[in-house]
Amino acid sequence: MKPAPFTHHAPGTLDEAVSVLAEVGHDGKILAGGQSLIPVLNMRLAQPAHLVDINRVVGLDTVTVTDSHVRVGATVRHAALQGHDDAYAVLPILRQALSNVAHPAIRNRGTTVGSIAHADAAGEMPSVAVLTDAVIEVVGPSGRREVAAGDFFEGPLQTVLKEDELVEAVRFGRFAPGTRTAFLESARRHGDYALAGVGVAVELDGHGLDAVVRGARAAYVSVTDVPVVIDLTEAVAGQPVSSAWPGVEELVQAGIAPEADIHATREYRRMLAAELTRRALTGAVS
Numbered sequence: 497m498k499p500a501p502f503t504h505h506a507p508g509t510l511d512e513a514v515s516v517l518a519e520v521g522h523d524g525k526i527l528a529g530g531q532s533l534i535p536v537l538n539m540r541l542a543q544p545a546h547l548v549d550i551n552r553v554v555g556l557d558t559v560t561v562t563d564s565h566v567r568v569g570a571t572v573r574h575a576a577l578q579g580h581d582d583a584y585a586v587l588p589i590l591r592q593a594l595s596n597v598a599h600p601a602i603r604n605r606g607t608t609v610g611s612i613a614h615a616d617a618a619g620e621m622p623s624v625a626v627l628t629d630a631v632i633e634v635v636g637p638s639g640r641r642e643v644a645a646g647d648f649f650e651g652p653l654q655t656v657l658k659e660d661e662l663v664e665a666v667r668f669g670r671f672a673p674g675t676r677t678a679f680l681e682s683a684r685r686h687g688d689y690a691l692a693g694v695g696v697a698v699e700l701d702g703h704g705l706d707a708v709v710r711g712a713r714a715a716y717v718s719v720t721d722v723p724v725v726i727d728l729t730e731a732v733a734g735q736p737v738s739s740a741w742p743g744v745e746e747l748v749q750a751g752i753a754p755e756a757d758i759h760a761t762r763e764y765r766r767m768l769a770a771e772l773t774r775r776a777l778t779g780a781v782s
Contacts, residue, residue: 499537506549510635510664513550518637518660520546526662527551528571531598531606532614548662556664559583565631565667566590570610574603586670589628589695592679593620599687612648613663615655615722618689620679622649622723627695627715629669636661649722675699678780680772681717684759691760692768693717696728696776700737709735712777719754719769726751728773737781744777745770 505520507513517524523545527533536542550556556569561582568577577583578594597603597611597620611621612632625632625645632643637660645666648655657663671677681693694717699710711729731743754765 497538497540499534500540500543502537502544503546504549505546506552508552508554510553510555513548513553513662514635514637514660516546516548517662520548522659524548524659526610526613528610529573529606531602532610532616550662561586563670565669567665567667568608569665570663571607572609574606574608574611575600577608578603587628587668589624589677589679589697590668592677593624593695596620596679596681596690596693602687609663609666612645612666613655613657615649615651615653617649617652617720617722618718620681620690620693620695620717623693623695623715623717624668624679625666626723626725627697627713628671631667631669632663633665633667634661635664640664645723646725652721671697672699676780678776680776680779682768682772690718692719692754692765692772694769694772694776696773696780698732698777698780700781705737707737707781709733709737709739709781714748714773714776716752716769719752719765721753724751728777732777739777741774741777744773748773 505516525544527547527549556571558569559580560567566583566587574594574597578591584591608621611619612625630645632648634641676698679695681690683690694714696714698712700707701710709732712732713725715725731747748770749766754762756762
């Protein structure tokens with residue numbers, strides 16, 4: 497199928513984009529990478545009368561690394577962020593997660609900010625946003641506002657964005673020095689949506705084989721309606737890096753609510769998420 501007819505807008509500045517979006521209101525959709533939007537339009541699951549294409553907007557295609565965060569503009573492609581060495585050096589979880597996003601062709605076109613704004617709980621980057629305590633930079637006719645990632649997602653494909661607002665950038669927060677991270681997921685085929693996935697951030701005291709865990713947090717893919725973070729500290733604090741992570745399974749299974757579908761039962765997804773968490777913890781500290 498092909499999309500229903502629409503009017504294409506190509507603003508050159510952010511102010512122009514906001515103005516157009518304010519004018520068209522609920523009849524408009526933002527187009528950046530389009531890797532989620534275009535299939536929806538082709539299947540006519542959505543039929544907006546206007547597409548506001550922000551790819552020509554100056555300044556939205558930059559990645560900025562500071563002492564506190566990695567700021568990613570709205571048109572930065574997954575592949576560009578994945579290959580950004582400065583971002584990887586301070587926040588490896590970005591590359592670790594992006595390596596699991598679909599296929600190279602999708603990563604070459606799709607945008608990290610667009611993935612977060614799309615708010616699909618089966619996507620990797622919304623989970624990274626909540627794990628890093630990211631800040632969503634929102635702009636609209638009323639001006640700019642900032643939303644904590646934990647408050648941004650309201651439900652499957654639902655956010656606090658108003659119909660005349662867009663996401664200008666996302667600031668991923670940097671972890672405390674010495675934090676180790678890992679990201680794992682399991683899918684029927686490489687590039688498919690994950691049956692379950694997890695990103696972990698582990699804080700250590702000490703170095704090498706003598707190190708012990710001070711705390712850990714985990715965020716999940718495909719097993720919750722909205723991205724959530726589970727604090728694993730009570731199960732892992734004081735454990736050596738060689739731990740088998742007793743107590744983690746109970747915390748994980750109590751904190752997620754997977755749904756059954758044609759690919760996996762609810763119980764299998766719950767078990768898989770717990771096992772991936774144990775593996776990710778081991779991978780992070782090793």
